[in-house]
Amino acid sequence: MSPDVLVCGAGVGGLAAARALGGLGLDVLVVDKQPSVRPIAKGEVLQPGALRLLRSWGVEKRLDAQGAVRLGRLVVRDPRGTALMSLDYGQLPAPDQWLLAHDHTAILAALAGSLGPGVELRRGVRAEAPLRDDSGRITGLRLAEGGRVHEERAPLVVAADGISSRLRSWAGIEARRVDYPHRLVSFDIGDADAAARADDFSAYVTDRGLRLLYPLPGGWLRLYLQAGPDELRGVTARGGLADWAARALSQVPALEPLTAPLLAHLGTRQTLPVGRLLSPRLA
Structure with a gap:
């Protein structure tokens, strides 16, 4: 059928x-x-609007049962960790007072x-x-x-x-992909002590791009480092990934304590293109 x-x-x-x-x-x-x-x-990371729908489908309950991490704030910080802007989800009406990370x-x-x-x-x-x-x-x-x-x-x-x-x-649906002139490099950091210090979604603004940090279940941290289009070219072949990662954190004093656990988890690295898809019409 x-x-x-x-x-x-x-x-x-x-x-x-x-x-x-x-x-x-x-x-x-x-x-x-x-x-x-x-x-x-x-x-x-799921926003309250998405969670409202996922809650009605029973998905939120499944994620909670698998140890999802609830985050109460999204904070934009300077390299020393000082908050420049904070979105406090606790100010929203219940039950939409969280980000959910898994x-x-x-x-x-x-x-x-x-x-x-x-x-x-x-x-x-x-x-x-x-x-x-x-x-x-x-x-x-x-x-x-x-x-x-x-x-x-x-x-x-x-x-x-x-x-x-x-x-x-x-189907003949036109779309144009536009890639931004940078990459995101992600690392999973398995350090329970470090994860205990991360209780929100933090975006660090630097003159070399963003650094994003937030916890995932099981005591893990997800760290994203923005890199230029050719910044990592040949780095792995030269065995310089550790040096590159250490330099990236040294530019953000608030993240320097993560250097040792990051270097222990270089094998989790993923390099991701960043782009958008534009269509000239909707039908």
Whole structure:
């Protein structure tokens, strides 16, 4: 039996769309080309507006059961740690008085666990080509799954397959990706003592870009360092990552105590491009 909705992509956007549409009583099939979730550093901090919806779906409760960290403030600081601006979420009406931090993979797992009986999630399924009706409208996808190719039709097809979406291209939806001239370098720091000192989301403003710090479950810290487009070119090959990271923290006195635990966790480094996607129209 064909589903009412076919969602291509099982990231946060695809899973949220599937949960919302399934909650309307529709039969939804979600497919994703990745056989398993990749541990990528992104989207770990949820704002009160998002939590309000996730709470109604039971996702917040799942994240709390997995040790999610609640943060009461977002603080912009100078390099010495002095607060320049503070957003105190405790001033909001209950229960929207927190940020909630958890690992990206845990957030995806909590969303997947809340999908409900009308939603099926299948991983390791690749969209090969669009299926169209006589007017040219996309009415399904040709899917490659487990060594076989088959067709899946649905009245509604949702493109949630990322910034370089093939489905969006097939549908003729124009979009222009613009990359910012910097990168974000993330590190996971496993130091319980250091994590105990981080009780908010802190953004340190320096003349060499932002440094972001906040806790994750299990006594871990997530640290993001802004880097220039070519700043890390060849650093790993020269074995200079430790020197680069130590210099980056030395420019922020408030973060210098993290130098030793950071150097012990250099293997967690991820370098991420930063960009935006612009479409000239909505249809």
